[in-house]
Amino acid sequence: MIPLYNTGNIYYNEANMTQLSLRTFLRKYNTNEACLEEIKNYVFPNGITCPQCKQVILFYKLTGRMAYSCGICRAQVYPHRL
DSSP states (O other): OOOEEEETTEEEETTTTEEEEHHHHHHHTOSHHHHHHHHHHHHOTTOOBOTTTOOBOOEEEOTTSSOEEETTTOOEEOGGGO
């Protein structure tokens, strides 16, 4: 997960130390999906490497879960748990 540091009403994103007000943070990450996508891009900047088949391939967001599924072997990856 991308650590966010709260100093009063200002949130700092550790990835690039960008200052985000609470209003800006909530506007930018207004859904769980938007937040998960940002976490995925932070944890896997060069794409997700499947833990089972070792391929960097298109992963599909699983409906109703905070996970992605490999397009080849269907292994599931949970970026927020790494």
